[in-house]
Amino acid sequence: MSKLTDAMSEAAAQVEKTMDRLLPKPIDNHSVLFDAMRYSALGGGKRLRPFLVLESSRLFGVAESCALRAAAAVECVHCYSLVHDDLPAMDDDDLRRGRPTTHKRFDEATAILAGDALLTIAFEILSDPDTHADPQVRCNLIAALAKAAGGQGMVGGQMLDMLAENEEFDIGAVTRLQRLKTGELFAFSCMAGAILGRADEPSRHALQAYAHDMGLAFQIADDLLDVEGRPEDLGKAVRKDGGAGKATFVGILGVERAHAQAEMLVEQASQHLEPFGDRAEMLSSVARFVVHRKS
Amino acid sequence: MSKLTDAMSEAAAQVEKTMDRLLPKPIDNHSVLFDAMRYSALGGGKRLRPFLVLESSRLFGVAESCALRAAAAVECVHCYSLVHDDLPAMDDDDLRRGRPTTHKRFDEATAILAGDALLTIAFEILSDPDTHADPQVRCNLIAALAKAAGGQGMVGGQMLDMLAENEEFDIGAVTRLQRLKTGELFAFSCMAGAILGRADEPSRHALQAYAHDMGLAFQIADDLLDVEGRPEDLGKAVRKDGGAGKATFVGILGVERAHAQAEMLVEQASQHLEPFGDRAEMLSSVARFVVHRKS
Numbered sequence: 001m002s003k004l005t006d007a008m009s010e011a012a013a014q015v016e017k018t019m020d021r022l023l024p025k026p027i028d029n030h031s032v033l034f035d036a037m038r039y040s041a042l043g044g045g046k047r048l049r050p051f052l053v054l055e056s057s058r059l060f061g062v063a064e065s066c067a068l069r070a071a072a073a074v075e076c077v078h079c080y081s082l083v084h085d086d087l088p089a090m091d092d093d094d095l096r097r098g099r100p101t102t103h104k105r106f107d108e109a110t111a112i113l114a115g116d117a118l119l120t121i122a123f124e125i126l127s128d129p130d131t132h133a134d135p136q137v138r139c140n141l142i143a144a145l146a147k148a149a150g151g152q153g154m155v156g157g158q159m160l161d162m163l164a165e166n167e168e169f170d171i172g173a174v175t176r177l178q179r180l181k182t183g184e185l186f187a188f189s190c191m192a193g194a195i196l197g198r199a200d201e202p203s204r205h206a207l208q209a210y211a212h213d214m215g216l217a218f219q220i221a222d223d224l225l226d227v228e229g230r231p232e233d234l235g236k237a238v239r240k241d242g243g244a245g246k247a248t249f250v251g252i253l254g255v256e257r258a259h260a261q262a263e264m265l266v267e268q269a270s271q272h273l274e275p276f277g278d279r280a281e282m283l284s285s286v287a288r289f290v291v292h293r294k295s
Numbered sequence: 296m297s298k299l300t301d302a303m304s305e306a307a308a309q310v311e312k313t314m315d316r317l318l319p320k321p322i323d324n325h326s327v328l329f330d331a332m333r334y335s336a337l338g339g340g341k342r343l344r345p346f347l348v349l350e351s352s353r354l355f356g357v358a359e360s361c362a363l364r365a366a367a368a369v370e371c372v373h374c375y376s377l378v379h380d381d382l383p384a385m386d387d388d389d390l391r392r393g394r395p396t397t398h399k400r401f402d403e404a405t406a407i408l409a410g411d412a413l414l415t416i417a418f419e420i421l422s423d424p425d426t427h428a429d430p431q432v433r434c435n436l437i438a439a440l441a442k443a444a445g446g447q448g449m450v451g452g453q454m455l456d457m458l459a460e461n462e463e464f465d466i467g468a469v470t471r472l473q474r475l476k477t478g479e480l481f482a483f484s485c486m487a488g489a490i491l492g493r494a495d496e497p498s499r500h501a502l503q504a505y506a507h508d509m510g511l512a513f514q515i516a517d518d519l520l521d522v523e524g525r526p527e528d529l530g531k532a533v534r535k536d537g538g539a540g541k542a543t544f545v546g547i548l549g550v551e552r553a554h555a556q557a558e559m560l561v562e563q564a565s566q567h568l569e570p571f572g573d574r575a576e577m578l579s580s581v582a583r584f585v586v587h588r589k590s
Contacts, residue, residue, distance in 0.1 A: 024446055024447055030454075030455060030458060032454060032458065033446050033450065033451055033454040034446060037446060080411075084407055084408075084411060087404075087407065089402070089403035089404045089407060090404050090407065107384070108384035109382075109384045109385050109457050110454065110457070112379055112382065112384060112385065112407065113379075113446075113450050113453055113454050113457075114446075115411075116375075116379060116410075116411075116414065116445075116450050117445050117446030117450045117451070119411065119414060119415065120414065120441050120444050120445035120446070120450065121441065121445055121446065123418045123437055123441045124437075124438060124441035124442060124445060126437075127434045127435075127437040127438040127441065128438065129434075134430075135429075135430040135431040135433070135434045136430040138430070138434050139422045139424075139430045139433050139434060139437075140422075142418055142419075142421075142422040142434075142437055143419060143422040143423065146415050146416065146418045146419035146422065147419060149415050150411075150412050150415035150416055150419060151319055151328050151329060151332060151408075151409075151412030151415070151416065152319055155328065155408050155411050155412045155415065156328055156412070158408055159325075159327060159328040159405065159408050160325060162404050162405070162408075163325060163327065
């Protein structure tokens with residue numbers, strides 16, 4: 001798996017460079033907001049979603065400079081969602097990627113605003129001609145990201161997650177919650193390459209099916225890490241979900257069946273990539289990676 | 296001025312109908328987020344920014360169905376900013392438009408997420424072909440709204456407003472703060488018509504200059520209302536700014552000079568509209584309206 005981790009590190013470095021270039025730079029002692037945006041978005045994370053954008057773009061011969069901008073946009077959205085989810089009124093987390101969360105490092109107001117600004121800049125990045133010469137392609141990216149991230153996507157999933165603290169969720173409801181909360185942004189990341197590369201319908205369907213199974217496998221693995229992982233590997237607190245009454249796959253399926261389900265989904269995810277042959281090797285590896293990671 | 300108020304009421308009703316159609320509808324008892332989005336965005340407000348979109352669109356013969364969508368988008372952004380600004384970590388307000396603020400009616404987590412979702416849907420609305428047939432025009436709208444609303448626009452202004460609580464701001468710094476916090480979104484609202492109508496450069500400049508002066512006049516009037524207004528007219532608490540150590544025009548200029556400054560800006564704003572002749576009558580009236588309003 002070192003070929004994959006090498007490729008992921010290389011991609012993460014490039015995405016970091018792109019984000020560093022695109023995020024506003026602090027200019028004076030009134031630039032706290034820019035500091036907080038950069039603190040929240042730079043210097044950490046596996047950059048899994050950007051990697052999916054880059055690898056799906058590779059399938060369709062998309063120029064790397066375009067793919068990197070779309071990758072930076074989706075990562076801005078992911079980072080904004082972490083900043084808001086960590087707030088005291090939400091999951092109330094002090095630690096993220098081994099560092100104080102944004103509201104701990106700055107304050108709550110600054111964290112709320114930095115999240116807002118990161119979400120907004122994602123759309124600014126996508127609307128720029130440098131992301132793709134064809135404005136129709138840019139509009140398609142924006143529409144897809146807004147749907148994936150908004151009230152009927154990621155934000156809707158986060159809302160369900162809050163509701164699940166006070167309510168019994170069955171396996172169907174948990175699956176829907178997780179599909180919205182993390183699956184939709186994974187799916188966007190995989191579709192971004194297809195949109196940028198104007199891929200045909202069968203290719204889009206294959207990627208969508210892959211993203212669906214991979215996203216679910218990722219979430220099950222995430223739940224398992226909360227139970228089995230070590231905080232020093234994860235850079236955040238563990239065993240919070242059970243205590244908070246969170247609806248998780250592990251809570252419903254138990255540890256053993258959750259492992260089996262994740263393995264099955266990874267297998268299935270890889271099968272969806274068959275039409276792409278060897279070119280999808282990294283996407284196939286990354287699905288295995290998400291369920292076997294230690295952090 | 297009844298011609299103006301009639302036109303504003305008519306526009307507000309149409310914008311309300313458009314937003315009602317575009318915002319997701321609650322479907323089950325898990326739809327709290329949609330309830331909160333609708334609570335935050337529907338049923339109130341002067342809809343001043345949408346009115347500017349509609350009136351600037353009229354100057355260039357833009358189809359009303361297109362202008363209404365852009366108007367709804369900018370109002371979603373305005374309403375999201377109110378929801379987040381009212382949060383306990385920010386201005387900590389209990390009352391807005393005479394009703395409990397969103398975090399009071401629901402809870403903080405729901406208010407944060409409803410704001411996030413309203414911001415996101417604004418870009419979804421603009422990216423849709425129904426907003427304009429030409430995707431380049433849609434991208435121009437999205438880029439302009441993201442710039443006006445983001446870290447280098449409205450959100451940046453809100454951040455400065457927070458910093459101003461603990462720091463002396465001079466007239467230059469307050470002007471910059473207000474230009475960012477409210478001026479940029481006013482300017483976008485006026486430019487939206489020009490973008491949708493593919494207006495020429497001189498027209499864009501004229502509208503930009505109008506928006507600049509009108510936005511500043513609006514903010515001075517807002518500061519004056521905080522000092523002179525009645526809570527029962529305003530539907531929110533008054534005389535908060537002084538106590539919170541907020542940087543306001545009235546605090547720096549004093550009441551009398553603030554009134555004079557606002558009048559001068561309104562005069563100036565109207566002069567910028569001269570190239571448009573009678574067609575800009577409403578825009579000219581609305582500048583007078585913003586400084587003479589009681590709420």
